[in-house]
Amino acid sequence: MKVKELATAAGVNPDTVRFYTREGLLNPTRNPENNYQHYDTEDLRRLRFARKARQLGFSLPExxxxxxxxxxxxxxxxxxxxxxxxxxxxxxxxxxxxxQLRKRMKSALAAWQDMPDGTPDGQTICRLIEHWDDNSPAKQVEE
Amino acid sequence: MKVKELATAAGVNPDTVRFYTREGLLNPTRNPENNYQHYDTEDLRRLRFARKARQLGFSLPExxxxxxxxxxxxxxxxxxxxxxxxxxxxxxxxxxxxxQLRKRMKSALAAWQDMPDGTPDGQTICRLIEHWDDNSPAKQVEE
DNA sequence: CTTTGACCTGTGAGTAGGTCACAGGTTTTA
DNA sequence: TAAAACCTGTGACCTACTCACAGGTCAAAG
Structure with a gap:
């Protein structure tokens, strides 16, 4: 198989095949006549395996x-x-x-229901965000 | 305030301060004597705002x-x-x-309970993953 | 036989949002 | 006065690809 054939067989982008080859996950042989890569069914198996593993959350090094x-x-x-x-x-x-984030966002949205928009006044940029309580207390400091 | 002071005040990495400055989110003035950046409370406000907004999922361009x-x-x-x-x-x-992913992972784990490990035999790399059904059907192809 | 289009090659850059390293200048502390 | 701690800008690195580019190869159509 050539690059695009393998890619199509596994349902991935040809560039992904090339990338995985560069990364050493696939081991094609080379046709000395035209310098093309040649992949066999073993490579297809490896590629499919790699894709499944990626979907399961494994990193490429893993x-x-x-x-x-x-x-x-x-x-x-x-x-x-x-x-x-x-x-x-x-x-x-x-x-x-x-x-957690979703919860905080929803309560922020609810709190914003009653807040006016307001033009930036040099003290506050956007009340909506500044008054959002992220319960990660920042330290105070003077200039 | 100098870089590290601002960073400490906002609870971020000094490199983040420099990065945000490069990106134009902060507008420090420069001390011509030593070429150091000088940040004021407005920058601290902006930086804190930026961090809050980031936590809320806004992108840097936003x-x-x-x-x-x-x-x-x-x-x-x-x-x-x-x-x-x-x-x-x-x-x-x-x-x-x-x-969804969690669900699939859990059912995979359950299915694996009863599967032996097995040594790779050239036909299969790791049954655990290869026999995992990801309901994304791959096409079939011959070499 | 030549042209056209689809494919191949390697290399390098781009993505998001920082983080880290480096080399050299400055300031502060001992 | 010397070391420690800070500053500066620039560039590389991280993930997991994806895309662009320039040039080579090949099969089919004209």
Whole structure:
């Protein structure tokens, strides 16, 4: 397979194939006649695997690590279980934080219902934001 | 105030102060004797405002836009309400997507309970991931 | 046989929002 | 007077791609 064929087969951008190749996740051979890359079904498997892993939240270095372990005929699965568990916790924390943010945003919106717009007066830029309580207290300081 | 003083006052990295200055969000004056930047309380207000706005999900260009409007003595608040509403929707969508991901991850974990690790055999890299159903069907192709 | 279009190549830049490193100048403290 | 702590600007780095560019290759159409 050539670049675009592999890309199409895996449903990704051809540039992603080239990028992954540069990054060492794919190991194509080269046609010496025209200098083209040649990918086989193993590469397709690796690419599909990489995409799935990315969707699951693995970083590219993590994906490469898994692939490398597989190349050395070590089972990467225990590591996968491990990193996966961590990623799940990361995702849950992200959700938590976003829900906090959402809550604060909604109460800010509610509080803004009754606030006038007001023109900047040199003391305040936009009351809507300045009076938003982010419960991260800033320190006070004088010039 | 000098860079580090302002940074400390606002609870940010000094490099962030320099970065925001380069980006035109802060307008310090210069001491011609030593070429140092001098920030006043107005800059501190702007910096704090910028940080709050960033926490609310405004992008730096948006923050700059608000600040510029305030400099021109136009009330930026209607724009703020508008962008804020959009950000809220964005946040809610992010939450939605993360919850979807979390759901898929949890069911994957459950399915993995009973799967053996297995050593890579050339056909499969890590069953855990390859057998994960991401409901994004890939096309089939032969070499 | 030539042209056209689709593909290939590598390299480099761009994305967002900072953070860090570097080399050299200044100020403050001991 | 010397070290520590600060200042300056510039440029690289981070993620995970994506896009642009300039030039080479190839298959089909004319």
């Amino acid at each position: 994906v490469r690590q898994i692939l490398d372990q597989a190349d050395d005929h070590h089972s990467p699965c225990p590591m996968v279980r491990d990193v996966f568990q961590q990623r799940l916790e990361g995702v849950e924390q992200e959700i938590e934080e976003l829900q | 923050v700059r836009q608000i600040l510029d409007q305030a400099d021109d003595h136009h009330s930026p608040c209607p724009m703020v309400r508008d962008v804020f509403q959009q950000r809220l929707e964005g946040v809610e969508q992010e939450i939605e997507e993360l919850q």
